[in-house]
Amino acid sequence: MSDAVSPLARPFPALPAIAGATPRIARAGYKDWGRCDLTYVELAEGTAVAGVFTRNVCCSSEVDLGREQVKAGRARALVVNAGNSNAFTGYRGREAVEAIMAQVADRLGCPADEVFVSSTGVIGVPLPKDKARDGIEAALIAQPCSWEDAARTIGTTDTFTKGAMATAVIGETTVTLAAIIKGSGMIAPDMATMLGYVFTDAAVAPAFLQQCLSAANRATFSCITVDSDTSTSDTVLAFATGQAGNAPFAGFDDPGADAFAAALHDVCRQLAHLVVRDGEGAQKFIAVAVSGAVSDDSARRVGLSIANSPLVKTAIAGEDANWGRVVMAVGKAGEPADRDKLSIGFGGIWAAREGQPLADYDEAPVAAHLKGQDVTIEVDLGLGEGRATVWTCDLTHGYISINADYRS
Numbered sequence: 001m002s003d004a005v006s007p008l009a010r011p012f013p014a015l016p017a018i019a020g021a022t023p024r025i026a027r028a029g030y031k032d033w034g035r036c037d038l039t040y041v042e043l044a045e046g047t048a049v050a051g052v053f054t055r056n057v058c059c060s061s062e063v064d065l066g067r068e069q070v071k072a073g074r075a076r077a078l079v080v081n082a083g084n085s086n087a088f089t090g091y092r093g094r095e096a097v098e099a100i101m102a103q104v105a106d107r108l109g110c111p112a113d114e115v116f117v118s119s120t121g122v123i124g125v126p127l128p129k130d131k132a133r134d135g136i137e138a139a140l141i142a143q144p145c146s147w148e149d150a151a152r153t154i155g156t157t158d159t160f161t162k163g164a165m166a167t168a169v170i171g172e173t174t175v176t177l178a179a180i181i182k183g184s185g186m187i188a189p190d191m192a193t194m195l196g197y198v199f200t201d202a203a204v205a206p207a208f209l210q211q212c213l214s215a216a217n218r219a220t221f222s223c224i225t226v227d228s229d230t231s232t233s234d235t236v237l238a239f240a241t242g243q244a245g246n247a248p249f250a251g252f253d254d255p256g257a258d259a260f261a262a263a264l265h266d267v268c269r270q271l272a273h274l275v276v277r278d279g280e281g282a283q284k285f286i287a288v289a290v291s292g293a294v295s296d297d298s299a300r301r302v303g304l305s306i307a308n309s310p311l312v313k314t315a316i317a318g319e320d321a322n323w324g325r326v327v328m329a330v331g332k333a334g335e336p337a338d339r340d341k342l343s344i345g346f347g348g349i350w351a352a353r354e355g356q357p358l359a360d361y362d363e364a365p366v367a368a369h370l371k372g373q374d375v376t377i378e379v380d381l382g383l384g385e386g387r388a389t390v391w392t393c394d395l396t397h398g399y400i401s402i403n404a405d406y407r408s
Helices: 061-069 090-108 129-141 147-153 206-219 257-277 296-307 310-317 323-331 363-370 397-404
Strands: 021-026 038-053 074-084 115-122 162-170 173-182 195-200 235-240 285-293 343-346 349-353 374-380 386-393
Touching: 021 129, 021 147, 038 061, 038 129, 038 147, 038 206, 061 090, 061 115, 061 235, 074 090, 074 129, 074 195, 074 235, 090 115, 090 129, 115 235, 147 162, 147 173, 162 257, 173 257, 195 257, 206 235, 206 257, 257 285, 257 386, 285 296, 296 310, 296 323, 296 374, 296 386, 310 323, 323 343, 323 349, 323 374, 343 363, 349 363, 363 374
Parallel strands: 074 115, 195 235, 285 374
Antiparallel strands: 021 038, 038 074, 038 235, 162 173, 173 195, 285 386, 343 349, 343 374
């Protein structure tokens, strides 16, 4: 965790305990830092699991194994290593993950494929097996910790801990969701853009949990970007312990299933926004709202073209209402667009409508909007009913400083 806190930071919420999910932390010493860097969460027998993973083809062994493990739909434990991504490490990296899985499975008396492992940090350095082994042994006997402690432990360049919660009332039963996430740089919307973990006491069939998580991901984690770079380790996992006592959700026809899905979406949206607010060097949180596209997917791609544009991001950093850069980013997106139907605005104030600057456009209120921490860019393509919102941050000298010194 960085000492300097993002000006866009939000306080960590008071997350409730989740029956059937017990977090513990320990210090494995993956880097020369004086803090805990290994998180272990023990899960009740029968816990359902779902996951979304990076599309980076140079992914870690943790991601390769995780993709296979979620197909069975059951989990008993989660281990997260911070400071070493264990990516691009060949057979040694895979052996390290399999050793962790076997060690925890032996203690819990469960199949090794019910132990999920994630790692985050520098690429190209094999995870030290001895440090992992000793760290896990320490975590197994550690006292349970808070979700905030767990969130702090999984962080790397993060400047603040990130968590979210939601509840859903199902008849006379309330189900609770608590979630933590890490992410600050190497963030782009190609599944799932960071390491995030959602824990709920709801009873949910694995297939339905996967359906809900995949849908939430498309509208949240896959709609954020900090720097257009997709990590080798990105993972979001959802665990449902089934301890709340509700009748298990198997599909949207089940009473309360829609409320649960909405709560999961809400938690994912909160987490996604927190990652953008901790974007490396970020000074402004930017929402890019695109409407009038030929489809929602097309609107999302146009939004990402704008959000990933260094010229747009630096203009916002400089509080410059240069809407011509937005026009450029729309045009390069490779999506249907018509110059003569395009409208651009900032903070609810249109600068150009239907392909032309407004004759009475007053830049003063737009300039005032850009001086704030929360900035909105509006784009109306004028072609159809498709719409999407993408979230990003500005691009500052801070991003360069953080990443130039990352391994120092």
